Amino acid sequence: MSYASDVKKELTTLEVHKEHAKAELAALIRMNGSVTLANHHFVLNVQTENAAIARRIYTLLKDHYQVNSELLVRRKMKLKKNNVYIVRLKQETKAVLSDLEIMDGMMFNLNAAPSIMGNEQKMRSYLRGAFLAGGSVNNPETSRYHLEIYSMYEEQCEDLCEMLKFYGLNGRVIERRSGFITYLKGAEEIADFLVLIGATNAMLKFEDVRIVRDLRNSVNRLMNCENANMNKTADAAKRQIENIRLIESTVGLDQLPERLREVAVVRLEHPEISLKELGELIPSGPITKSGINHRIRKINEYASELS
CATH class of the missing domain: 3.10.28.10 (Homing endonucleases)
Incomplete structure (x- = not known):
């Protein structure tokens, strides 16, 4: 029925x-x-x-x-x-x-x-x-x-x-x-x-199904958003490593300023971690996410000038 x-x-x-x-x-x-x-x-x-x-x-x-x-x-x-x-x-x-x-x-x-x-x-x-x-x-x-x-x-x-x-x-x-x-x-x-x-009973059934359905949709949206963020983070980390490898193979990491070099070294050792986690592993740190992001941007700019 x-x-x-x-x-x-x-x-x-x-x-x-x-x-x-x-x-x-x-x-x-x-x-x-x-x-x-x-x-x-x-x-x-x-x-x-x-x-x-x-x-x-x-x-x-x-x-x-x-x-x-x-x-x-x-x-x-x-x-x-x-x-x-x-x-x-x-x-x-x-x-x-x-x-x-x-x-x-x-x-x-x-x-x-x-x-x-x-x-x-x-x-x-x-x-x-x-x-x-x-x-x-x-x-x-x-x-x-x-x-x-x-x-x-x-x-x-x-x-x-x-x-x-x-x-x-x-x-x-x-x-x-x-x-x-x-x-x-x-x-x-x-x-x-x-x-x-x-139709009170029908309404209660309607609301029960609707709530479960809306909750399921919300969970799916959150998961999709999280997956998109993870993919975005992975893609960014991949580009960072490629740029660091470029610098390493052309002029060497020693040519980088100390504060950039230590970020580059830790990133090569931990290619999959987030910027926040990266900042916590810097020897002279910890460094905030925004601080790490600033140094990564400088490394990328340096690699761009070499390519």
Whole structure:
């Protein structure tokens, strides 16, 4: 089971205040529902590939409106895809949709109801329903953090953005080939969103994985930095020895001033140590790292004049 499936499974087990749950139901129907006309009656079909979400839609309809809806299963034959679950309402459809402010007379409203916008608890439930209907979130163990909610209609995604901004979350909308998505990318914002819609356990798992992953990345960066410094030190020591050998083979180390000669001799004897360690081994020392660096620079300049 994917991480996104775990999130949705947790959300379908939440007990929510009746009025707030209606906002969740409104989002589920608005984003996953379709209405047809049969025998002069409206028929509502709400489709999902998640059995737990289908059961929640069925239960919410029954608890709020005491209507007899049907729960159907369609098996996809192509590529062995998941089953499709359909909650179908044939009776009192217009009354239900009107009460949820999805229908106004014979017109359908694409935007969330005014009674939901600005109501903190109802917006939480609406966002939960929207995520159940069309949401997905990357596993925090993957290379990037990403949460999105898909809709066929830009107006619905814009409403979701407005709700997210109410809670201080920077949701954005982009167009996809078959519709639009509202998305969040920051790890902290995704964690906050999961708490917002009630997926507390999923958020704790997200944070645990994220902390371990970030710690691992920090350790890797430190190791890479340390390795780079070691390589840099080794390359510098190699150039120093080459210059000292050049001086030794041309004019001899005795031509160097005493303070430079003793550094050159110790460096030849200890080619792999750092400048700090080199300074501690100078017979007339110890000498600070900056002092050793100054003398090494003079030796390099002397060798440069000989080459």
